[in-house]
Amino acid sequence: MTLELRGTGFAVRDASRPLLVLGPSLGTSAAALWADVVPLLAAEADLLGWDLPGHGASPAPAGPSTTVEEIADAVLGLIDDAQAERGDPGAPVWYAGDSAGGAVGLQLLLDAPDRFAGAALISTGARIGTPEGWEERAALVEQAGTPTQVIGSTERWFAPGFVEREPQVVTRLLASLQTADRHGYAAVCRALAAFDVRTRLGEIATPLVAVAGSDDRPTPVSSLAAIAAGARRARLRVLEGVAHLPPAEDPEAVAAILRELLAGRLGASDPERAAAGFAVRREVLGDAHVDRAIGATSATTAEFQDLITRYAWGEIWTRPGIDRRMRSAVTLTALVAGGHWAELEMHLRAALRNGLSPAEIREILLQTAIYCSVPSANHAFGIADRVLGEDGEAAR
Known part of the structure; x- marks a missing residue:
């Protein structure tokens, strides 16, 4: 009826x-x-x-x-x-x-x-x-x-x-x-x-x-x-x-x-940028990470989540000038230089998803020892050892 x-x-x-x-x-x-x-x-x-x-x-x-x-x-x-x-x-x-x-x-x-x-x-x-x-x-x-x-x-x-x-x-x-x-x-x-x-x-x-x-x-x-x-x-x-x-x-x-x-x-551009940003964010960080971030969104963090999705992921990570492997290499270096260790752990996993090998990641971190400081690189290697060791294949 x-x-x-x-x-x-x-x-x-x-x-x-x-x-x-x-x-x-x-x-x-x-x-x-x-x-x-x-x-x-x-x-x-x-x-x-x-x-x-x-x-x-x-x-x-x-x-x-x-x-x-x-x-x-x-x-x-x-x-x-x-x-x-x-x-x-x-x-x-x-x-x-x-x-x-x-x-x-x-x-x-x-x-x-x-x-x-x-x-x-x-x-x-x-x-x-x-x-x-x-x-x-x-x-x-x-x-x-x-x-x-x-x-x-x-x-x-x-x-x-x-x-x-x-x-x-x-x-x-x-x-x-x-x-x-x-x-x-x-x-x-x-x-x-x-x-x-x-x-x-x-x-x-x-x-x-x-x-x-x-x-x-x-x-x-x-x-x-x-x-x-x-x-x-x-x-x-x-x-x-x-x-x-x-x-x-x-x-x-x-x-x-x-x-x-x-x-x-x-x-129109902002929704389109947000859509592109969410797509890239999922591809780089993985569905599980993004779903956790969305599920934890609160009134305090909502506008910030929207900002990083549209601009960090929808504006920068979608640019065609360099590929994602290069972007991951640059990001790892910047995070070591800034001492952003929680973000480094996340982006080490993202670097593997973007195609960097464990050997290439080690070389990037060695480079940071010269240009960012040995103590910073030492801390970064400790985090990398744990992240790369989570996957037996990645560690070899």
Whole structure:
């Protein structure tokens, strides 16, 4: 049976303006979540919100479960209707979604990439939570209703101090949670339990910005960093002092990001440079190292990770002037000269991956004894002895 969703045309006029589609988080309606962003953008874009099954204006699903794919397909139907009204059927639109709405956004970019000019994926993930956690929550809500989620959602949704500062916003969002249909809420939980597109992020070529809240627990900064790392043309933005619902917690910052998205000012070169940088970084350092770095990304380190990916790896290591063997030789020398021993260990392994032999690495380190100092070379040889000895073949 086809899933029925309903939309909220905040400002839908004609094809002279870009169409931005706004997706909600689980337990909220588009109207409740995006209420403070809409007035900031209504003068420059047509805005179309949509509601999850059993939330806001959307009826509950006919059965006990649905899928993110089914929700995404229903959202495309709403977009088709809005574009027929605007007079631009099939033209690319923009998308922004929070949490479950962001997961639907990922699915849309995978299923219908030609329909989207750009996207902002907010407080979400290629996988969110665990299947067991979602199934357990679905069973509880189905039996006892959405009011059971008020305390937990308040803790998950808002950064410390927000409840006291903005009680009206909190009341608006919690009201949307308490009035959500329990069967619809449970069905979305089951959809998220089955949702996992981590291995497909590399298929996404649409320009996107992954927006994280520094205090978000359900989808921490590392979750958005993984999207930015995996998609081909993506940037990561971190909002300080914000948790799981940035459109409600910091509408001005979200509106500013969306203006940049609509105007193309996120920069085509930066996402492309980041994509190239991640590719080279993986080839040189290995998937395991890069995956650990992404997984450890925090609000403190996110911008730095983005910087080194775009410029160190995307700008310098991708240059054609010298090959990677030479770049590794130069890098090893510079790290010995600077006494950057942790980085030296990492780049010794990278040098092997780039084709330098153990004998060549020894010669490079001998050269540093003359030009960097014998004590520095002595320390470097100790590290190299350990690294080269990890692989019997490399040590011979």
